[in-house]
Amino acid sequence: xxxxxxxxxxxxxxxxxxxxxxxxxxxxxxxxxxxxxxxxxxxxxxxxxxxxxxxxxxxxxxxxxxxxxxxxxxxxxxxxxxxxxxxxxxxxxxxxxxxxxxxxxxxxxxxxxxxxxxxxxxxxxxxxxxxxxxxxxxxxxxxxxxxxxxxxxxxxxxxxxxxxxxxxxxxxxxxxxxxxxxxxxxxxxxxxxxxxxxxxxxxxxxxxxxxxxxxxxxxxxxxxxxxxxxxxxxxxxxxxxxxxxxxxxxxxxxxxxxxxxxxxxxxxxxxxxxxxxxxxxxxxxxxxxxxxxxxxxxxxxxxxxxxxxxxx
Numbered sequence: 478x479x480x481x482x483x484x485x486x487x488x489x490x491x492x493x494x495x496x497x498x499x500x501x502x503x504x505x506x507x508x509x510x511x512x513x514x515x516x517x518x519x520x521x522x523x524x525x526x527x528x529x530x531x532x533x534x535x536x537x538x539x540x541x542x543x544x545x546x547x548x549x550x551x552x553x554x555x556x557x558x559x560x561x562x563x564x565x566x567x568x569x570x571x572x573x574x575x576x577x578x579x580x581x582x583x584x585x586x587x588x589x590x591x592x593x594x595x596x597x598x599x600x601x602x603x604x605x606x607x608x609x610x611x612x613x614x615x616x617x618x619x620x621x622x623x624x625x626x627x628x629x630x631x632x633x634x635x636x637x638x639x640x641x642x643x644x645x646x647x648x649x650x651x652x653x654x655x656x657x658x659x660x661x662x663x664x665x666x667x668x669x670x671x672x673x674x675x676x677x678x679x680x681x682x683x684x685x686x687x688x689x690x691x692x693x694x695x696x697x698x699x700x701x702x703x704x705x706x707x708x709x710x711x712x713x714x715x716x717x718x719x720x721x722x723x724x725x726x727x728x729x730x731x732x733x734x735x736x737x738x739x740x741x742x743x744x745x746x747x748x749x750x751x752x753x754x755x756x757x758x759x760x761x762x763x764x765x766x767x768x769x770x771x772x773x774x775x776x777x778x779x780x781x782x783x784x785x786x787x788x789x
Contacts, residue, residue, distance in 0.1 A: 481581075482558060484554065496509065496531060546572050611632070730756060
């Protein structure tokens with residue numbers, strides 16, 4: 478295997494396993510590009526991204542330009558003389574001069590089976606849509622949004638217990654394995670890259686807090702998928718006695734009764750059962766504002782919800 482000079486571009490925790498895997502595989506990561514530090518927390522302190530924290534610990538030079546579209550940023554990037562740029566949830570668009578800079582181009586570790594779920598939130602949208610599988614695509618980047626040819630795809634099942642967070646963690650490790658596999662013979666994989674079928678493409682729009690409120694008139698499957706997908710952010714919510722309840726984990730049960738949507742008709746150690754537009758939503762974990770997350774059994778030890786109605 479040829480030892481490649483790699484510029485790595487990524488920001489969140491999803492991008493950390495692949496960075497570590499490239500170094501373990503013997504490649505020379507000459508620089509890491511990540512988003513500028515953000516202020517967070519009560520003290521509004523500047524906080525490193527997970528990728529920056531990892532890079533600093535490993536002694537890799539870190540670059541944090543606000544844009545890659547100016548001549549200064551392009552000159553700095555070119556000075557690293559990368560054979561390839563590997564991108565994983567970086568958060569900045571790569572202009573054409575950047576895409577054309579490395580001899581092997583720019584390769585993206587994308588968390589879906591392209592062309593399904595292009596865009597910002599492929600993992601969460603796959604769960605929300607009720608997909609039974611997803612995966613990792615290693616894609617040759619071009620100007621379009623996740624439109625480039627695919628060098629390698631690896632599929633994993635979406636489990637009933639998967640949340641947006643847990644599935645993202647599994648995909649991060651799969652992405653790390655996949656990019657190492659591709660870079661072991663990058664020229665060969667580039668020759669065999671498969672163009673995407675535009676007719677099958679769909680867009681995974683960015684998540685927002687505005688869509689987190691549950692409509693209990695929807696079918697239980699749709700509600701359950703949203704609850705699982707939106708954990709850990711933006712977190713599905715409902716109203717109860719004027720307070721906001723965060724819903725963290727749920728399952729679907731068959732139900733043919735006539736109670737109105739949002740009515741709690743059962744509670745116990747196995748969960749809290751809520752009527753929906755079709756079937757029941759069994760809530761397994763939930764959280765009140767300012768409190769820790771609790772299992773349904775822990776929650777009802779302090780207060781009963783039986784007979785009460787959740788609202789939108």
